[in-house]
Amino acid sequence: MKWMVYGLLLANLAVLAWSFRSAPPEPVVQSAPADAETLVLLKEPGPEPGEVEAIPEPDHAQPEPVAVEPQRLCWGLGPFAKRAQGRTAVELLSKQGITAGVQTVGLPDLEGHWVLLPPFSSRGAARDAIDELKAKGIKDYFLVATGEMKNAVSLGVFSRPETAARRVQDLRERGLEPQVEPVPLPQREYWLDLGAAETDVATVERALGLLAADFPEVNWLQHPCGQ
Template sequence: MRWVFYTLLVANLVYLGWHLTADRLERTPLTSSSPPAAKGAEAGSASSLALLSEQPQPGKAALAAPSSSQAASCTVVGPWSDSDEARRARIQLRAAGLAGRIEPVRVEKDRLNWVYLPPFESRQRALEALNELQALGVDSFIVKEGDYANAISLGYFSSAESAEGLRTKMRNAGYPVFVRETAREVTEYWIYLPPSEDGGAALADFLVGNPQASRSQSQCPGNARWEG
């Protein structure tokens, strides 16, 4: 009977050991190729940030909003192409009892559509392309300096349709032609009258004697000093 007792004891020990091992396996997490939960949380945060970045930002909206107090409006007279002419005009206005301040203003004039081939890698290559174009009867020249040195100009057009027509024609012939809008920037000189002054009859008489000038309205310059 003793061997039966020992056999049962060994069997119980084996069963107990197997049960404990199985329990530990159930409690141990399996290794996976998928990212852990923390990475998933980070991805969710990134998605939320992307959505937030698409919403209007209060700071930017406040900066873009117009001021509640409107800036003063001034009567302006001009323009003149150089400061000496503007000073002579201001002397006339002063003699008529009108104070004024001369302000230079940068403006763009002569807006044109430029048709061109982009700059070549060398002057020699640009010359070869120029000769090829001129042999085909295409009016063109090489740009000699500046950001577009060694480009080939095919002309300036006031009409965007004309420029686009030439671009299409040249591209169909195999030339990578582009169109760029250009303008000449010049400085004009205007005389600003004080905010409370519209010029009245005195300004009307001045404009009769200076037909090249005109009257307009503009925001008054800051920290203005009016010379009467």
């Protein structure tokens, strides 16, 4: 019996020794002393908080200044309502040794009023209508040969509506039924070009004096040459 107790005790001691040998050792945590300094990683010096690091601007070469030639100015005299008036003025100045040319200046279109007999079914029917106009003593007409109003008979284009209304009234009194259509009227005026700004003011004033009797409304201006 005593030997049995000794055997059990030896077996327990063997199992206890085996468990200590097979268990992994626990890691040892070393605490730093209270008065030890904290390790700080070294890095490149940066801006202080609240500061923005300035980024150098690229070195761009400044372009060389371009020399701009001053715009040449020319003298103009006008306006003239008709090209023929401008040509007459050119002849007057030419006799006094002043050279000038006539320039056309476009203006915004006006709305015109076209009085006409609506398009007929054929060219022959339109010519019959023209014969009727002749018989009634009506003048100033022409036959429209092309376009949307082909075979219509035009009876005049007027810039003022009251003038067109009088024409319509006269035609109706003669037994016709004309109609009025809006149409754009190109507007132009004419100026005399005296050339570049080298023309002295005295020459311009002399030209105005020469034209004052026949064209009292004419004045002068300066404008970019070629425009």
